[in-house]
Amino acid sequence: MKRDINIFEFPLNLGLKKKEHETEPGVRKLPDWLRKFDFHQEINPQHIFRLEAPDYSMELDQESGVLNADGIVEYAQKQADFILKNNKEDSFNIMLGGDCSILIGTALALKKLGNFGLFYLDGHTDFIPVHLSETAAAAGLDLAIVTGMGHEKLTNIQGLKPYFLEENIFCAGNAETHDKEYVGQIINSDIHYFDVYELRKNGFEKTAEDFLKMVSSKALDGFFIHLDVDVLKDELMPAVDSRMEDGIDYENLREILKPLLHSPLCFGIQITVLDPDYDENGTYTKPFVKNLIQLIKNKED
Numbered sequence: 148m149k150r151d152i153n154i155f156e157f158p159l160n161l162g163l164k165k166k167e168h169e170t171e172p173g174v175r176k177l178p179d180w181l182r183k184f185d186f187h188q189e190i191n192p193q194h195i196f197r198l199e200a201p202d203y204s205m206e207l208d209q210e211s212g213v214l215n216a217d218g219i220v221e222y223a224q225k226q227a228d229f230i231l232k233n234n235k236e237d238s239f240n241i242m243l244g245g246d247c248s249i250l251i252g253t254a255l256a257l258k259k260l261g262n263f264g265l266f267y268l269d270g271h272t273d274f275i276p277v278h279l280s281e282t283a284a285a286a287g288l289d290l291a292i293v294t295g296m297g298h299e300k301l302t303n304i305q306g307l308k309p310y311f312l313e314e315n316i317f318c319a320g321n322a323e324t325h326d327k328e329y330v331g332q333i334i335n336s337d338i339h340y341f342d343v344y345e346l347r348k349n350g351f352e353k354t355a356e357d358f359l360k361m362v363s364s365k366a367l368d369g370f371f372i373h374l375d376v377d378v379l380k381d382e383l384m385p386a387v388d389s390r391m392e393d394g395i396d397y398e399n400l401r402e403i404l405k406p407l408l409h410s411p412l413c414f415g416i417q418i419t420v421l422d423p424d425y426d427e428n429g430t431y432t433k434p435f436v437k438n439l440i441q442l443i444k445n446k447e448d
Contacts, residue, residue, distance in 0.1 A: 161219050177243055314337040
């Protein structure tokens with residue numbers, strides 16, 4: 148059965164610490180940037196929904212130690228309500244960030260809908276306590292937050308902690324493998340973890356299929372895909388907040404996403420961290436959009 152597609156635009160950038168040369172992180176322009184390269188037109192969604200984000204700030208929250216925590220929590224609650232209000236059963240939802248912290252709002256919505264899995268495809272694990280973070284920014288902590296690690300202000304919104312169970316998550320693609328303390332956090336968790344080298348070894352398609360088997364064996368209500376574009380090789384996608392040299396290519400991306408997108412249990416996918424300010428001519432955005440459109444349009448085949 149062909150599913151209706153909805154696009155949700157969440158242009159939030161409070162989860163990133165701005166760089167010295169920036170007025171604010173440019174990721175908030177991502178939905179409009181993708182529209183410029185005909186993403187919306189080609190996908191031709193049933194609906195396009197947009198939730199405007201608050202102005203950028205650099206407010207370090209004393210309670211949680213996380214940058215802009217109050218603004219992020221407030222937006223996450225509005226985002227969850229917004230998704231639940233506009234979600235139709237059997238629709239496929241594309242969430243356009245913004246930064247990775249938009250996962251918190253989606254996670255809240257999914258927790259209210261049932262017991263969901265998460266396929267976390269990212270060049271970083273984002274699974275650390277705030278004291279290990281150089282920036283104290285939520286976009287680098289979001290996987291930790293949605294599984295309940297960190298201050299209750301962020302991890303226990305509306306008493307719903309944890310939004311995802313660790314054992315229901317695959318985290319794949321991390322290329323920041325040299326820092327033992329950083330990687331140790333996820334290795335010592337119940338998350339199914341595949342760094343970029345392990346991912347190659349296990350196989351991209353097989354990793355996706357292993358995840359789908361887990362979703363099926365646990366009879367989960369569905370699952371969600373997080374795609375941070377920094378999982379791609381730097382030569383393919385340097386327009387990101389935190390660049391990593393190693394990563395996957397577009398063929399790998401197709402192999403891993405195709406089985407996931409084909410599953411009727413896939414609630415949707417979020418796209419985050421592509422910063423138009425670092426790709427003024429769209430050199431890197433154009434092939435990304437082309438590949439993504441092909442994958443999403445062919446998911447019913």
